[in-house]
Amino acid sequence: MVMTLPILYSLQNCPYAMRARLAILLARQRVMLRPIVMKNKPAKMLAVSPKGTVPVLVLEAETEAGHGAENYDLKLNNQSIIDESLDIMLWALKRNDPQDLLRSQHPDALPEMLKIIEENDKQFKPSLEQYKHAKRFHEDTEEQYRLACEPFIQRLEQRLAQHEFFMGATPSLLDYALLPFVRQFSKVNRQLYLNGPYTHLQHWLNNQLQSRLYAQAMFKYPLWLDTHQEFVLGE
Missing domain, CATH: 1.20.1050.10 (Glutathione S-transferase Yfyf (Class Pi); Chain A, domain 2)
Known part of the structure; x- marks a missing residue:
């Protein structure tokens, strides 16, 4: 099965969206970034996350394939979206945490x-x-x-x-x-x-x-609804 990249709806200066982008970069994950503004929320985003806030991460069907599912303690239960910034951070770092940002050897x-x-x-x-x-x-x-x-x-x-x-x-x-x-x-x-x-x-x-990390996380892309272009964020 061909796996598509997760989609991240993000607002440039929203602190919650910023922390999600930072974690995705730190975890060396790749997502398709869709930059938005709050005054013009995409219907596709509202369809998957009616609360209408960012960030919203629309996942691939990875848990069905078993890819890393045993490592998640986010209680996703095969949900297709994550729309809380801290949960997106944990999702990314549970997949890959090269700097040990979660302090895996220290349970407290x-x-x-x-x-x-x-x-x-x-x-x-x-x-x-x-x-x-x-x-x-x-x-x-x-x-x-x-x-x-x-x-x-x-x-x-x-x-x-x-x-x-x-x-x-x-x-x-x-x-x-x-x-x-x-x-x-x-x-x-x-x-x-x-x-x-x-x-x-x-x-x-x-x-x-x-x-350099902050500069990457804050790079300003064109708005998705203006161009319908997606951009790869991450490695």
Whole structure:
């Protein structure tokens, strides 16, 4: 049976789509990228994922062929799509993890990372959105929402004061899952961020943003609905 590549619907600057693209590249997987914008969502994407958010990964029928199925703990149950960014990251890295981003030899590491990612997604991200909104519209709640973001950012700074990456001397899933959100935080009030007590976080973020990986993940392709061209992302 000829296997077609999975299809990834993605939005250029969406942090969730960014983390999915990063993981696919890190796992050396290949997908057909379909760049979209939220104001013009493709009917084909909505047909497979009615919630209408990105990223959406439409899979090949690989589990039926048994390819790596025994390694998945994502509870996919032969579903044909994955439409949560963290699940896409795990899908890719369960297939291939050359940098051991999941810390396979340390059983406590993945649960710890998933807990921090959940805190990012459920607590930090809502505060970050309020901070961004208040800054954009010059509201007097800007400082309130910035302070709501601070405890999470400070804990990341404390981790980086101990070692080069969030989980130790080498990168992990946690670094790439949080990267798009730390990037957003750094841009809201740029001067305040640069003057703030984030020496280690600034160094970490600068290194990430200047990397070849980030440049690959952020390469801007034409919109799929404009050209109906797909692009291979990954190796």
